[in-house]
Amino acid sequence: MIEITNLVKKYHSKEKLVTAVDNVSLTVAKGEIFGIVGYSGAGKSSLLRCINLLERPSSGSVKVNGQELTGVPERELRKARVKMGMIFQHFNLISSKTIGENIGFALKAAHYPKKKRKARVNELLQMVGLSDKKDAYPSQLSGGQKQRVGIARSLANEPSVLLCDEATSALDPSTTKSILALLKKINRELGITVILITHEMEVVKEICDRMAIMQDGKIVEQGSVYDIFADPKNELTREFTSSILQFDIPDQALEKVEGTLVKVQFKGTTAGEGVISDMLKQYAVQGNFLHGKIEYIQEIPLGIFVLELKGDPVEIKRAIEYIEERTKQVEVLKGVA
Numbered sequence: 001m002i003e004i005t006n007l008v009k010k011y012h013s014k015e016k017l018v019t020a021v022d023n024v025s026l027t028v029a030k031g032e033i034f035g036i037v038g039y040s041g042a043g044k045s046s047l048l049r050c051i052n053l054l055e056r057p058s059s060g061s062v063k064v065n066g067q068e069l070t071g072v073p074e075r076e077l078r079k080a081r082v083k084m085g086m087i088f089q090h091f092n093l094i095s096s097k098t099i100g101e102n103i104g105f106a107l108k109a110a111h112y113p114k115k116k117r118k119a120r121v122n123e124l125l126q127m128v129g130l131s132d133k134k135d136a137y138p139s140q141l142s143g144g145q146k147q148r149v150g151i152a153r154s155l156a157n158e159p160s161v162l163l164c165d166e167a168t169s170a171l172d173p174s175t176t177k178s179i180l181a182l183l184k185k186i187n188r189e190l191g192i193t194v195i196l197i198t199h200e201m202e203v204v205k206e207i208c209d210r211m212a213i214m215q216d217g218k219i220v221e222q223g224s225v226y227d228i229f230a231d232p233k234n235e236l237t238r239e240f241t242s243s244i245l246q247f248d249i250p251d252q253a254l255e256k257v258e259g260t261l262v263k264v265q266f267k268g269t270t271a272g273e274g275v276i277s278d279m280l281k282q283y284a285v286q287g288n289f290l291h292g293k294i295e296y297i298q299e300i301p302l303g304i305f306v307l308e309l310k311g312d313p314v315e316i317k318r319a320i321e322y323i324e325e326r327t328k329q330v331e332v333l334k335g336v337a
């Protein structure tokens with residue numbers, strides 16, 4: 001669906017040449033939701049804007065629906081852009097026009113048949129849950145409602161790709177959840193491919209199928225969202241995922257630990273198995289849970305638990321080996337290794 005190969009984007013400033021996107025290659029499959037994560041200045045927005053060539057790449061290839069875009073004439077490029085909707089962080093609505101007129105303006109700009117515009121506007125407003133706001137003005141809407149208008153406008157020309165530039169970062173957590181649910185619904189019902197850039201891992205965890213982590217213009221890690229959360233390879237990726245999965249054990253609890261402290265990660269079907277209870281039945285050790293949580297990523301459980309094991313050191317070692325065999329994810333934090 002989208003194939004980016006060796007993409008480079010450089011900006012010239014008075015003082016130096018800045019490489020915003022540095023030899024990036026990635027593929028986004030038709031119908032998937034792909035997240036691009038990174039801190040401010042990582043190159044996320046530049047990469048996104050290179051996909052629809054709002055920014056011309058310095059070098060490299062961008063293919064959308066099999067069409068190489070970097071070399072096509074401007075007229076063909078405008079035609080291709082019609083099928084790539086874009087959602088912005090700050091909504092970009094025309095304050096002097098009603099909600100219906102804002103959406104209608106997008107249709108007019110893309111030469112949508114005049115006789116069909118009114119029906120299309122009504123259809124889009126219903127899709128985003130704003131049928132009763134057609135004659136309202138942007139100033140009368142909440143931030144979440146404004147973003148829903150932005151989404152409706154981006155869908156006006158029946159795009160095959162939706163590019164989301166920090167679409168939820170200006171919204172509160174509750175509103176963010178509702179917007180993400182709407183994007184997921186649009187993706188599933190209309191089959192639209194979604195590329196979403198964000199600095200919030202919670203957003204990626206909520207709706208993305210695959211993801212890439214960017215730093216200094218480069219992709220440092222990419223893969224399925226579940227695999228990256230379950231086993232991050234890069235230091236920056238571990239930093240991002242820790243905001244969702246990790247937790248600090250209170251010092252008071254650690255001071256009271258007399259046995260061996262173990263952190264266990266349960267992935268997929270293992271999370272539903274009685275690994276710890278089975279271990280306690282087989283080995284002469286006592287177990288005390290100190291902390292834990294389970295997250296559902298792509299509807300698959302991922303659990304992390306910290307427990308204290310007491311007993312004979314040999315039995316504790318055998319118990320840990322048993323857990324390791326069942327889970328493949330055990331870390332001894334304190335005590336017998």
